[in-house]
Amino acid sequence: MIRTAKTENGLVKGIEAADPRITAFKGIPFAAPPVGRNRWRAPQPCENWEGVREAYRFAPISVQDTPGVGDDIYCREWHVDPQIEMGEDCLYLNIWTGAKSADEKQPVLVWYYGGGLQWGYPAEMEFDGERLARRGVVVVTVNYRINIFGFLAHPQITREQPDAPSNFGSLDQQAGLKWVVRNIAAFGGDPENITIAGQSAGGGSVLSQMTCPENFGLIKKAVVMSAMIRSPYMKGGIGHPMPIEEAEKWGEEFFDFLGVSSLEEARELDAFHILHKYGEFVKDHPRMFTVLDHKFCTDDPMTLFLEGKHADVDVMAGNTSDEFPSIIPADSIEDLKKKAEEIFGDSAEEFLKFPEAVREKAKGQYASVSGIECTAKSLFAARKKAGSTKNYYYYRFAPDIPGWDNPGTFHSVDLWFFFETLAKCWRPFVGRHYDLARQMCNYWANFIKTGNPNGEDADGTPMPEWKPYTPQEPCEMEFTSQGPEVRIQPESEFKLFLMDKIADTLRCRDTGRI
Numbered sequence: 001m002i003r004t005a006k007t008e009n010g011l012v013k014g015i016e017a018a019d020p021r022i023t024a025f026k027g028i029p030f031a032a033p034p035v036g037r038n039r040w041r042a043p044q045p046c047e048n049w050e051g052v053r054e055a056y057r058f059a060p061i062s063v064q065d066t067p068g069v070g071d072d073i074y075c076r077e078w079h080v081d082p083q084i085e086m087g088e089d090c091l092y093l094n095i096w097t098g099a100k101s102a103d104e105k106q107p108v109l110v111w112y113y114g115g116g117l118q119w120g121y122p123a124e125m126e127f128d129g130e131r132l133a134r135r136g137v138v139v140v141t142v143n144y145r146i147n148i149f150g151f152l153a154h155p156q157i158t159r160e161q162p163d164a165p166s167n168f169g170s171l172d173q174q175a176g177l178k179w180v181v182r183n184i185a186a187f188g189g190d191p192e193n194i195t196i197a198g199q200s201a202g203g204g205s206v207l208s209q210m211t212c213p214e215n216f217g218l219i220k221k222a223v224v225m226s227a228m229i230r231s232p233y234m235k236g237g238i239g240h241p242m243p244i245e246e247a248e249k250w251g252e253e254f255f256d257f258l259g260v261s262s263l264e265e266a267r268e269l270d271a272f273h274i275l276h277k278y279g280e281f282v283k284d285h286p287r288m289f290t291v292l293d294h295k296f297c298t299d300d301p302m303t304l305f306l307e308g309k310h311a312d313v314d315v316m317a318g319n320t321s322d323e324f325p326s327i328i329p330a331d332s333i334e335d336l337k338k339k340a341e342e343i344f345g346d347s348a349e350e351f352l353k354f355p356e357a358v359r360e361k362a363k364g365q366y367a368s369v370s371g372i373e374c375t376a377k378s379l380f381a382a383r384k385k386a387g388s389t390k391n392y393y394y395y396r397f398a399p400d401i402p403g404w405d406n407p408g409t410f411h412s413v414d415l416w417f418f419f420e421t422l423a424k425c426w427r428p429f430v431g432r433h434y435d436l437a438r439q440m441c442n443y444w445a446n447f448i449k450t451g452n453p454n455g456e457d458a459d460g461t462p463m464p465e466w467k468p469y470t471p472q473e474p475c476e477m478e479f480t481s482q483g484p485e486v487r488i489q490p491e492s493e494f495k496l497f498l499m500d501k502i503a504d505t506l507r508c509r510d511t512g513r514i
Helices: 073-077 147-151 155-160 168-187 201-210 244-258 263-268 271-281 301-306 333-352 371-385 431-450 493-508
Strands: 004-007 010-013 023-029 052-054 092-097 106-112 138-142 189-199 221-225 314-320 325-329 360-362 365-370 392-397 475-480 483-488
Touching: 004 168, 010 023, 092 168, 106 168, 106 201, 106 431, 138 168, 147 168, 147 271, 155 244, 155 263, 168 189, 168 201, 189 201, 189 431, 201 221, 201 301, 221 431, 244 271, 301 371, 301 493, 314 371, 314 431, 325 333, 325 371, 333 365, 333 493, 365 371, 371 392, 371 493, 431 475, 431 483
Parallel strands: 010 052, 106 138, 106 189, 189 221, 221 314, 314 392, 392 475
Antiparallel strands: 004 010, 023 092, 092 138, 325 365, 360 365, 475 483
């Protein structure tokens, strides 16, 4: 086992995981602390250290609201520790490896956590990389700046550093990826076989990274979980970047709210004071997210994906069955007709012919569909119609999820399964859940290794064959309580209509209703 490794900045010593055949290296710095002059600045090079640095514990998480305060589903699920260490000095990553020597060249997973770019951290217990490492994958989880510290824009920042005026959290993710390329061989990883993956805002981050030309040669595969969050009934939406001119105006208002007139003054303020003021500010202002800065982010990442302006790699994407349904709220059929005309224009009559459109799913809600599913399939179909030779794999996560709260397949619950960390969860999972998690982790590990998720289960029997999604053979993998089930069937005319509308809205390059 590799217990000590040499990085570009010095030696690090890891610690045996629960399985002593796996070594965990926690809290390895990949950039200088983003404090003082480095606050709201692109990540700077890390300083060297003498001797051997102990990498036994997670580093402080990014400055954010204290986890574990309250009883929302995520505080119950994994944000359970209100005493977790937190601070601005947070640019560290973690590695799990089962390699016995540095020349093994195992495939590498680089993971970006979710949390709306406002919360989250690699130390969340579902992100334990040990189970994947046991399958021969070197797992890297990267911390990055979030919320006001990761995505502020301001005219003074733009003037000071025009090459990196915002998106500091995205630049942190990129710096972590580049560190992995330069250093992962020392941990038994293959820098020529890197998969980037993430869920929710982490999946959106994957889209951002794979549509940044600077990264094209670094990424070999990508996994986008629960992140293609667009509605067929709206333009824009979650993940649509804000133009820098607009973001700078909100930045100016925030400085006024802080009571400072200069970037220098703002950099001198206490980080937790800034966070507190940000919490007040967003009560009647938008939160800080990805900025269309024309440097790191040149367009809506999903539009770039649709147009093939991305790292040309195999992609796995999907969603849980219950998250983020897209609906048209209407009081009556007549109201629905008016809204359909507003949304679809000349196509409204065609839309209203579909029984799925006019059937009321719940009181005042019509045409309920999974916007994430429609978006993922729309993008995949568009790339295949454009002649892409890459493989695109679509999945839906739809098993029963036990617990007194009867949560359904809520947003993020599939993380327990892909990382195969169910034993850490409070929910009363039983054998079928553990079987499903094992198989899901198998599919994921296989995809990370080769770009093909298929292979054998632990007992040597072949798992159900998961084929790529294409317009001619629309294959989807559904993870059910009975196990993985492959479905190959034509999309309904209604779903195809909505998939086309999503593609149309992505091409429009503006926001608002269609």
